[in-house]
Amino acid sequence: MEEFTIVGGGIAGASLGYHLKKHGHEVTIYDRNDAGNATAASAGIINPWVSQRRNKKWYRLVTEAAKFYPEFISRLERETHLDTGYTRRGAISLFKDDEVLELGYDRINKKRDGAPEMGGVMKLSREEVKQRHPYLNGSYPGVYVEGGAQVKGALLGAALKNAFISAGGEWVEEEAPAQAGDHLTIYATGAWGVEQDFGxxxxxxxxxxxHFKVEGPEVVNTPVVMALGPIYIVEMGDNEFAIGTTHIDTHSFDASPSEENHRYLRGLAERYFPDHEITDVKMMTGFKPYARDHLPFIGYHDDRTFVINGLGATGLTAGPYIGHEVARCLSGLGTGLDLNDYSHTEPEN
Ligand SMILES: Cc1cc2nc3c(=O)[nH]c(=O)nc-3n(C[C@H](O)[C@H](O)[C@H](O)COP(=O)(O)OP(=O)(O)OC[C@H]3O[C@@H](n4cnc5c(N)ncnc54)[C@H](O)[C@@H]3O)c2cc1C
Structure with a gap:
């Protein structure tokens, strides 16, 4: 048994703490719960196969992570009796017309080779899109991926924290001390990684x-919608949906909602759900952390400091599996991923 300190209790730190406890280690997590914590704000889409990104190491990570999810969630929910909001109702990617739909279908369908967890892939006409998601405007055809899933980041984080504490882990809700001791400290500080001088x-x-509510008959079990551009829509339950996201590179840590972004997202909500009254519920802000060119960094800074950061836009997908893999590595066990793929500090290309 070894002793570890983890700084940061978002999905990266919480998953690592949970998995280290499974290996019998003594673990303390420090978490300040800063406003803008990415895990709590995340809409939690797990649908990596439709991405157009070509980075093979990133793709291996997120697809292995998506495969890991169902078993991981069922164990966590069984242990804690807590709901993580994980549902696997499929995902529809919308395309602007039938020509682009054909291209999108060919690209996505090719990904089925070696990824049975993706399930079936099928083209949907505008009418078929509307059958699966009655509130949508019905203007666009789509491609349906059966294995697409979603999870509620805040609920998943709470379940991991609960399981970690129940297993004897110490969770300290404050700033981590500058020097935690002679043992290994793992920094999983998300966007606040800028405070450490690590590469x-x-x-x-x-x-x-x-997040908004829709007036009308209750619509349930709708798939995740990957709309045009970088926009997505997810059902949160009780006729509430979330639409996002805006993307702004910034140095600021101001997490208060912006009126301009609210107007933009509200306009999109009205465009995609044109036939129904919409009421705002809340705006959520989060800071997505990036390292290099969107590939996470997972590795040693020095012999007493390990870093997991840069989970970017797919961190809720990748985070649970990263925690599992790093816990095995730190316990001297073999890993499914070659963690050396993520431990270099130079740019990727
Ligand atoms: C709006 C939004 C939507 C997203 N949608 C998706 C999606 O659909 N699918 C997907 O896979 N991913 C999604 N993501 C990405 C995903 O949420 C992030 O990549 C992931 O949550 C990052 O996790 P993290 O643990 O690295 O950081 P965080 O969750 O930000 O956690 C870092 C924690 O470290 C704490 N901390 C920092 N410094 C210290 C310190 N010195 N002492 C103590 N505590 C400290 C902070 O307070 C914070 O709680 C989304 C993100 C956002 C913002």
């Missing part, structure tokens, strides 16, 4: 999501 430098993007 590669961490930068962040501020993203906002609008």
């Amino acid at each position: 590669p430098a961490i930068r962040h993007q501020r993203s906002e999501v609008l």
